[in-house]
Amino acid sequence: MTAQQRLNQVLELVIERGNVAIAEVSQALGVSTATARRDLNLLAEQRLVTRTHGGAAVLGTGYELPLQYKIVRQADAKQAIARAVADLVAPGDSVGLNGGTTTTEVARTLGSSERLGSTGAAAGVTIVTNALNIAYELSVREHVKIVVTGGVPRSQSYELVGPLVGSSLRDFSLDLAVLGVDGLTARFGATTVHEGEAEASRQIAAVAGRVVVATDATKLGRTTFARICPLERIDVLVTDVAPAPELAADLAAAGVDVVIA
CATH class of the missing domain: 1.10.10.10 (Winged helix-like DNA-binding domain superfamily/Winged helix DNA-binding domain)
Structure with missing residues (x-):
């Protein structure tokens, strides 16, 4: 240890x-x-x-715990979720990632994917992120094009927040946004603990064709301080355990596809 x-x-x-x-x-x-x-x-x-x-x-x-103290929580589940999210990404796609332990695992999986790194005109993937740690880790991957938003970094999560996030995303069009969250309920939708991070995640989702929420089951049925988006804005939920029946019904009513990793 x-x-x-x-x-x-x-x-x-x-x-x-x-x-x-x-x-x-x-x-x-x-x-x-x-x-x-x-x-x-x-x-x-x-x-x-x-x-x-x-x-x-x-x-x-x-x-709020700093990111480095969250990394080992639900590690196996997050890695399984990351693999399931990677299956939703096609070569040539542009993907928005916010910060967090689950999206960091998603980034690592995309960065090591042989399928996305294969040769061809449509090979590779573009990652647009407000998370400095994700940008740093993927900067050495030849098949990954990294675009980092503007903003002011938060030491707790390494995420850039503030109005520069939205202004730097304004002229982008992403195939999908993959968002890590701290809570997901029918009433409040996807939430996180910090209002600046919630706004940054909203801005990433706003320029994406599809929105994927990637979160382990400990966040399901939980509400935290700042809303990112309602259930209706989410296209796919990737998690490790099937949601409780009531939440599952609400997800279905909102048109959210659920993928169990």
Whole structure:
């Protein structure tokens, strides 16, 4: 287990229990109390937890974790979702990607796809993104043309936000937009935790022929702060587990095709 993986597990433990003692962390992870104390101190220095006497507690329900602490969550599901999304992309397509762990996996899958990288006039794929980490990872892929929007980066997610996102997308026409979300319900549609990221995702969707929401089942039936778009704006939902019957009925009524990875 790497240090980053261990920190993720410590953070998950604090979030799950609300507060933990050093001895609990030590026992749960099979590490020394000195290591547990050092990990809690590091997370507290990064303002991810609050240090307490003999342990640590969560900061609050509305706190957004930085991207690097979300990467290992539902990793297998996100990789399966990414493969299913890649099947929706044809050689020569232009694809908009917002930021997040699931869309990062989608980007990696597109970047390593032999089908999209095959020779021919229509080979390759154009990726338009507001996520700096996605642009960086795909910049070395010869069959991928990268276009990065304007905007101001958020350190939590590496996403560019602000009015420059929309202005830089205004003259584009994308085949599809692939959006990662933090919540999906019938009442509020696709949502995320930050209003700037929601607006950026709306701008990407606005210039796309089809909108694909790629999210694991933990986000289904959940609502977060900022709306991206209603269900009716979504063409395809790619997820890892079939939605609950009520949500499935609402998705069908809205004309959303559901793909189970």
